[in-house]
Amino acid sequence: MEKINYDYALYCDKANESYTLIFNTGHVYDFTDGTPPREIREIRLTDGEMYPTTPYPHLGEMVDIENIKNKLLLEKVKTLIDFEIPMPTIYAYTRKDAIEDGVQIKVPDQIAQEAGFKIPVFITQSVWDGYINPDPDLKELRQDLDGRLWDTLTMCFLAIKSSKTNGQNLFFKVAYLTSEKKHETIKLKVVISSLDIDDSSAAMTIMLPNED
Secondary structure, eight states, X not given: OOOOSOSEEEEEETTTTEEEEEETTSOEEEEETTSOGGGOEEEOOSSSSXXXXXXXXXGOEXXXXXXXXXXXXXXXXXXXXXXXXXXXXXOOOOHHHHHHHTSEEEOOHHHHHHTTOSSOEEEEHHHIIIIISOOHHHHTTTOOHHHHHHHHHHHHHHHHHHOOOOOSEEEEEEEEEEETTEEXXXXXXXXXXXXXXXXXXXXXXXXXXXXX
């Protein structure tokens, strides 16, 4: 059976005043005009693969959703359709874009691995420019990028190792020298997510608490 490129179809069995809503995802729902919206239920039909535009006479006549007279039920059905058929992505900002724009910096794999990480590590520009890459005054105090990066990765790794949770977000603190006589303890966040939109392999991103 050839699949036709339609997203959903609504059938109406007028004799029983019932509806069957079929999506090209394979999900099927049935309800009546008197059904409370919360009681729309998902069902399984025994016709093999269900395609929206395939005729199913036993389900009734194919109709438009505006055929539903119960306004609350109609809104629920529309919400269900929006959930099953999300709007197409017009533009997605990828990690690759973020790196090219300088919004994120990739830690060299060798350094990340030496620090104990087995997956790629990225750092947001706010953390990199604000705390890891020292300004000229700090360089005169023997502060260098490699040392401050290593401190950041070490504290992140220790926080992960000592954590008792399996969440995707974890907070940790790093003490940075910010002037000749002042250390400042900065709270950071590490987030585990996919490497990119088209790559589901895992990666870590170190960022400020208010970033996402």
